[in-house]
């Protein structure tokens with residue numbers, strides 16, 4: 001089994017990017033250890049704090065966020081970090097080359113019920129000629145990412161990573177090393193599995209209601225095949241399933257907050273997951289256009305997401321082209 005750093009070096013990955021990824025994994029290994037302790041460490045449950053998203057912060061949200069901030073900003077390669085749990089970016093070495101955005105513990109509402117959660121990360125380079133520390137440095141379209149990935153803390157801890165040369169998966173061994181366990185991951189073009197939070201049905205656009213209604217009609221309906229549904233309420237786990245066996249995962253716009261395009265965040269959920277999915281041969285869209293082409297205006301900007309098996313995502317997009325939008 002090949003070590004993460006050996007695999008990246010063997011494939012001529014930029015040496016400073018390899019160092020940054022290794023630094024990220026130091027933080028994720030510490031988070032994995034904290035999670036493994038679970039209730040024994042007295043770190044389950046919520047705090048009295050609400051984050052910039054308006055969500056009550058779990059103790060492990062803050063612990064994970066602090067571990068990532070401390071470890072990353074200690075590396076001189078890092079110019080700054082932006083986190084789901086921080087109002088504003090935090091800056092480090094003014095000569096640092098990289099910017100890192102992250103959701104430190106995605107799916108954290110699942111922690112207390114011992115269901116998989118994960119750390120999602122996106123790596124950008126500081127734009128040429130930009131001198132001042134500002135949030136503007138981060139506001140780059142997803143196609144500018146130099147690397148993206150997540151560490152899924154499940155029955156095993158698995159890193160899914162892309163540096164723009166496909167997607168590979170590395171499992172955390174008891175030795176503390178990430179070892180290559182799946183190479184050149186490819187998402188099947190078609191699927192019979194969809195993931196959506198059905199409780200929001202009455203809030204969706206007509207196109208989404210029509211699309212899901214036809215999935216539910218199964219072989220008697222226009223899709224002429226039976227589908228199965230999953231919903232884990234942890235994007236990292238859903239995307240890992242899609243990368244592993246195909247499927248479509250979607251969190252679309254809904255009318256509960258019509259001004260927001262969706263629930264998920266572009267810079268540290270939509271963009272990194274979209275890079276992974278596209279690098280694995282899938283599609284990742286807003287239901288109308290590719291997420292990686294969205295021009296970000298705000299560090300905590302939200303985005304509608306529909307990602308996975310290319311033929312299924314393109315079918316969903318066709319429903320949205322053919323049905324008048326209400327947005």
Ligand code: P6P
Pocket residue numbers: 106107108109197233234235236251263264
């Ligand atoms: P809901 C977790 O809070 C998250 O951001 C994603 O990981 C997940 O897919 C989604 O929200 C779940 O949302 O509305 O089903 O709780």
